[in-house]
Amino acid sequence: QLQASGGGLVQPGGSLRLSCEGSGLILDDYAVGWVRQAPGKEREGVSCISSEDSNDEGVVYYANSVKDRFTISRDSAKNLVYLQMDSLKPEDAAVYFCAADSFCSIGTNEYDYWGKGTLVTVSS
Secondary structure, three states, X not given: OEEEEOOEEEOOOOOEEEEEEEOOOOHHHOEEEEEEEOOOOOOEEEEEEOOOOOOOOOOEEEXXXXXXXXXXXXXXXXXXXXXXXXXXXXHHXXXXXXXXXXXXXXXXXXXXXXXEOEEEEEXX
């Protein structure tokens, strides 16, 4: 029901844009988060955007580790949520998942819907 795409190999300092597509889900009706997992590490919530139907519509959250470098946004017409990643660092390398639920799950990363991840490699 969710599919993340846009990962790849990028040099440090480079940029990538990840996309999360909803199939059978209208993403505007959900809070959509990006969660990453690097080898040997626990999942880390990177960013989340609240539901367009919630009282806090449009509110976005970022982990401190990516603040001012990553930007989450919606394209309602295309039923997509993007994660623009700039100034990438080697420590940003991970599999990135998009996930959806009624509310952003900050800290616990407990979402009802998950997509298959997309691999981001940051290396020179």
